[in-house]
Amino acid sequence: MISPKYLAGYFDGDGCISMVKEKSNGSSHGYNHRLICTFTYTNNQILEYIKYSYGGYICKRIHGGKMKNSYSLCLKDSKAKNLIEEIYNYSLLKKDRIALALSFFSTKMGERKKITKEKFNQREDIRKRIKITVKEL
Numbered sequence: 001m002i003s004p005k006y007l008a009g010y011f012d013g014d015g016c017i018s019m020v021k022e023k024s025n026g027s028s029h030g031y032n033h034r035l036i037c038t039f040t041y042t043n044n045q046i047l048e049y050i051k052y053s054y055g056g057y058i059c060k061r062i063h064g065g066k067m068k069n070s071y072s073l074c075l076k077d078s079k080a081k082n083l084i085e086e087i088y089n090y091s092l093l094k095k096d097r098i099a100l101a102l103s104f105f106s107t108k109m110g111e112r113k114k115i116t117k118e119k120f121n122q123r124e125d126i127r128k129r130i131k132i133t134v135k136e137l
Helices: 003-012 045-054 077-092 095-106 119-137
Strands: 017-024 031-041 056-062 070-078
Touching: 003 017, 003 031, 003 056, 003 077, 017 095, 017 119, 031 045, 031 077, 031 095, 031 119, 045 056, 045 070, 070 077, 070 119, 095 119
Parallel strands: none
Antiparallel strands: 017 031, 031 070, 056 070
């Protein structure tokens, strides 16, 4: 297993947290919010180690010209949560975004299919704040 300290450093450099709003017929508001953590690198070996420990899936991105091809590991929802809970205490650069992402999961406590308008709005606010912190870099 990869050390949480190493993983936090790697995530601070080459990781990304995002939250998306997807259309959903089963949702009471027509949308679901999903948390996504992504790592990108030109060698997929380290990504395979992370995938083995935390799950997710790896996509190859083919670039033209002189750019090297790259690989991205995506972890969604509970898999993303498991990872960011482990690295939170060791992150130096993305601790604020990790805290925002973890607050998203507190809005899911005791949730059934239908959520209140208040919870939906809380999640939308978290999504927008994560998006803003990404733009600040």
